[in-house]
Amino acid sequence: MSHEPLATTITNRWTATRGPLFTDMYELTMAQVYVTQGxxxxxxxxxxxxxxxxxxxxxxxxxxxxxxxxxxxxxxxxxEITNAHIEALAAMTAPTGTPVFGAEFLDWLATPGRFNDxxxxxxxxxxxxxxxxxxxxxxxxxxxxxxxxxxxxxxxxxxxxxxTKAARVVQSARGGSVLEFGMRRGPSTGVNEGIRAALIGGCVSTSNVEAAIALGKQPIGTHAHALVQAYMALGDGEIGAFRAMAATAPDECILLVDTVNTLESGVPNAITVFDELRAAGHEPVGVRLDSGDLAYLAVQVAQLLDAAGYPDVSIVLSSDLDELNIWQILTQIADDAELLGIDAISISKRLVYGVGTRLITSHGxxxxxxxxxxxxxxxxxxxxxxxxxxxxxxxxxxxxxxxxxxxxxxxxxxxxxxxxxxxxxxxxxxxxxxxxxxxxxxxxxxxxxxxxxxxxxxxxxxxxxxxxxxxxxxxxxxxxxxxxxxxxxxxxxxxxxxxxxxxxxxxxxxxxxxxxxxxxxxx
The missing domain is CATH 3.20.140.10 (nicotinate phosphoribosyltransferase)
Known part of the structure; x- marks a missing residue:
């Protein structure tokens, strides 16, 4: 058993883990009543x-x-109840100075195997x-x-x-893959429990590297706008950022195309880099859209990629998605496709959804x-x-x-x-x-x-x-x-x-x- 005072452990080495005293005070109070009253x-x-x-x-x-x-x-x-736990409880006093927990209850609690039965x-x-x-x-x-x-x-x-939220999101995606992207917006280390639950609900993977490894998944990630901004500031432009990404991850290349102008800059530059990748013997994986009218842009981007010879490249959508937003996106794509005379089903099948804040916080x-x-x-x-x-x-x-x-x-x-x-x-x-x-x-x-x-x-x-x-x-x-x-x-x-x-x-x-x-x- 550890003899280090529990208060010192909590103060100096806080790990946010669940121990035997991970409980509300009134549970201990009631347990003491049951013990002292037989x-x-x-x-x-x-x-x-x-x-x-x-x-x-x-x-x-x-x-x-x-x-x-x-x-x-x-x-x-x-x-396991340790000496440190018992000492911490024994040190608690009421305003009158009397101990909150008596010896009879503490002896009962300290019994080995107390929680086994x-x-x-x-x-x-x-x-x-x-x-x-x-x-x-x-x-x-x-x-x-x-x-x-x-x-x-x-x-x-x-x-x-x-x-539950994840299952609803996955259902709304109608067969499209859903990725969990919520680590940065979730409840501290509680996101690990949320990510595990999201995978149970049907998300195919997560951006959280530690959680993915623990759960036997390959973590998923592309790049942020900062990568493009950095290369633009250095004078290499958006296409310089895309080329750097492709050179580093030629077989996992997903490019974020909305930092400058999605249709006039991002997608054309991405296609140029995809052509270079293909010439070097690699196939691109996808592009990501993180802003704007995602339904409209998904249709336009799909047409540009198809025309360039990339009908199988995925289109990853992110930006405050949830089950209703995804449902609305797919409904709008179906309507737009009918007006434009294009195949809505083929577009929907190539969509991937990065769902973060609204999933990990169960928005609403x-x-x-x-x-x-x-x-x-x-x-x-x-x-x-x-x-x-x-x-x-x-x-x-x-x-x-x-x-x-x-x-x-x-x-x-x-x-x-x-x-x-x-x-x-x-x-x-x-x-x-x-x-x-x-x-x-x-x-x-x-x-x-x-x-x-x-x-x-x-x-x-x-x-x-x-x-x-x-x-x-x-x-x-x-x-x-x-x-x-x-x-x-x-x-x-x-x-x-x-x-x-x-x-x-x-x-x-x-x-x-x-x-x-x-x-x-x-x-």
Whole structure:
């Protein structure tokens, strides 16, 4: 164990990493209550879920993509309380001078393997997920589960938000490649989590070299306007900058063509350098547009490149792109192509999108409302008791008890309902089953077993004493998992604006249990 005071470690060697005290103060306060009052070891059951999909102001997402699971499992696997952590907590005092944390709690916290006795069940990372559905469930000693809350939410909410945004952007690109360019505008080192999530959502690579190497990707980059400005100031002009770039990277040459004048200078100079590259036995990769009317310029640049004999050269678009901007660009290209009598599909296929700020910050919806709620506890007699929380907002009353989630697919193979029930239930046991809205009484629907082609149980145990650590999926495997799940959504749910609401429903047993617990709590 390290004996260096934690305060010194934080002050002098700040690394912004998640340690065992990466939590809110009130988690420690509650854990101390549980310990001193003798209920810290009662088995408890917590659910992680979100209440609504991201709302971008004028439009709302029809689904989310779950991300952050593997980093969370790595974090919990490596948790260790050191002497330095205990000393730092012991040094905290109230305004009266009394210690904030007593010896009994600190001794409990310092017990070796304190965080090992938990079980984590989860929907697989990269899967499409929906409101109210328990995505991750944590079962273990009450005080330990409580201490995991803040870090768990930190591990899941931001990555899920970014994976969702990325999946929407990739969908809007209609097969065009999307590159993640947001490192310089993201939340400090948190961009690494965002970049990982963006790749899960379908981005093909990132400009962040360190993240790309860690995730097994080739980092992507062209050059900035500064390169052209420097050569212009030195008297070599824009074409001098392009020649220098081509000489340095002859097989990876992408030229930024909008520093001076895109159509009158940038593209003609790029074509000259491309001709020189080809004469030397190399093929150019692309040009990049970072300003102006990108749809109009993409059409014009494509025509110039085609006429010069470069129909396969990519056109990279950047500059505050998001899913709606890309959708508008492609729509305008289709309209312009019809007027000009050119092939819009061939132009669209050569487009590549560098998406930065609006992706890494989830522009328009800066946080996912994911929560972590106590839904059951083992009483002193060893029996499980469901837990309930009341609210004047029906959407904030959690689903009690130990539960299972099943995804139902129709005869087309499309996912149509996520059904939440109690863990010991058998879904759709009858030919016709009544299911209920998760937050509004009186709204229900009938599901006919004959209409359902496949029922999938969504949760697996991913952490616990009896679980052998498996190699985590690669980032490409997670991205493919996301792609398959998004493709299995009805096209109306995938719609970027005003999507159809995907059905999340409760079994009658779960619905009645919550209704009874609410009524009993109100007596």
């Amino acid at each position: 209920i810290s070891e009662q088995r408890a059951h917590f659910d992680y879920f979100f209440r609504s999909t991201p709302d971008y102001g004028t439009h709302q997402a029809g689904f989310c993509v779950f991300a952050g699971l593997d980093p969370f499992l790595s974090w919990i696997s490596d948790l 938990v079980e984590v069940r989860s929907i697989a990372e990269g899967r499409v997920v929906h409101p109210h559905v328990p995505i991750v469930t944590v079962t273990g000693p009450l005080a330990v589960c409580q201490l995991l809350e803040t870090s768990l939410l930190n591990h899941f909410n931001y990555p899920t938000l970014i994976a 919806s800066g946080a996912l409302n994911g929560v972590y709620k106590l839904v059951g506890i083992e009483n002193r007699d060893g029996a499980w008791t469901p837990a309930i929380k009341l609210s004047e907002d029906p959407g904030k009353v959690p689903l009690p008890g130990r539960k299972a989630v099943w995804r139902l697919y129709d005869q087309r193979g499309a996912a149509v309902v996520d059904l939440i029930g109690l863990a010991d239930e058998e879904p759709l046991a009858d030919e016709v089953t009544v299911v209920h809205h998760p937050s509004h009484d009186g709204i229900n629907q009938l599901i006919r077993r004959a209409d359902i082609s496949h029922i999938e149980l969504l949760h697996d145990t991913v952490f616990g004493n009896d679980i052998d650590a498996a190699s985590p999926p690669t980032i490409d495997e997670l991205a493919e998992r996301c792609r398959v799940d998004v493709d299995r959504l009805d096209i109306g749910v995938r719609r970027l604006v005003n999507p159809h609401r995907y059905h999340v429903s409760l079994t009658t047993k779960l619905y009645e249990l919550r209704k009874t617990l609410v009524a009993d709590a109100q007596v």
